[in-house]
Amino acid sequence: NAGVTQTPKFRVLKTGQSMTLLCAQDMNHEYMYWYRQDPGMGLRLIHYSVGEGTTAKGEVPDGYNVSRLKKQNFLLGLESAAPSQTSVYFCASSRTGTGNQPQHFGDGTRLSIL
Amino acid sequence: AQSVTQPDIHITVSEGASLELRCNYSYGATPYLFWYVQSPGQGLQLLLKYFSGDTLVQGIKGFEAEFKRSQSSFNLRKPSVHWSDAAEYFCAVAPSGNTGKLIFGQGTTLQVKP
Numbered sequence: 001n002a003g004v005t006q007t008p009k010f011r012v013l014k015t016g017q018s019m020t021l022l023c024a025q026d027m028n029h030e031y032m033y034w035y036r037q038d039p040g041m042g043l044r045l046i047h048y049s050v051g052e053g054t055t056a057k058g059e060v061p062d063g064y065n066v067s068r069l070k071k072q073n074f075l076l077g078l079e080s081a082a083p084s085q086t087s088v089y090f091c092a093s094s095r096t097g098t099g100n101q102p103q104h105f106g107d108g109t110r111l112s113i114l
Numbered sequence: 115a116q117s118v119t120q121p122d123i124h125i126t127v128s129e130g131a132s133l134e135l136r137c138n139y140s141y142g143a144t145p146y147l148f149w150y151v152q153s154p155g156q157g158l159q160l161l162l163k164y165f166s167g168d169t170l171v172q173g174i175k176g177f178e179a180e181f182k183r184s185q186s187s188f189n190l191r192k193p194s195v196h197w198s199d200a201a202e203y204f205c206a207v208a209p210s211g212n213t214g215k216l217i218f219g220q221g222t223t224l225q226v227k228p
């Protein structure tokens with residue numbers, strides 16, 4: 001009954017370091033999403049994927065890259081971390097992309113860039 | 115541009131009192147509408163959704179929401195608030211189509227006084 005699992009839950013990085021956030025879903029969902037959550041700004045879409053092997057840019061894609069090599073996994077990469085990327089990152093998935101399909105969220109990754 | 119506005123950043127109510135959280139959207143057609151709740155340190159959980167039909171929708175945990183096309187609003191209500199309802203609440207809009215994208219409001223933090 002895992003749903004959407006994010007790894008790690010917390011991480012502290014130094015400016016310029018790189019890292020990858022992992023999202024795994026066990027619901028056989030086609031669509032997956034990465035959001036960032038900042039105070040007073042709600043959730044903003046970074047990148048999303050409409051199926052295995054596909055990725056697309058969201059609202060705030062700069063400084064991030066993603067990959068979806070397997071249907072169940074969606075990776076978010078920071079090549080050279082910047083303090084402005086300090087945020088809480090959420091992964092979500094949905095069965096399809098039609099608007100009536102709700103998104104299921106992971107518990108988030110809290111990332112601090114020093 | 116499509117947008118979602120939650121006018122109240124922070125609301126405090128007494129336990130047992132009624133609650134109404136406001137949400138207004140800007141979109142040409144009738145979108146798909148959602149309310150999510152986020153407890154501290156957790157991901158987002160779907161409370162309820164509206165696609166079409168009856169404009170009053172029931173959700174989990176005793177919440178309901180009413181869609182008013184004339185006011186472009188989708189306000190969340192609960193007749194009697196419990197201390198466990200303290201959380202952050204997000205209204206979201208999915209424009210019709212198959213993009214899978216969600217547009218979130220800024221969120222409303224609910225504090226419950228004993």
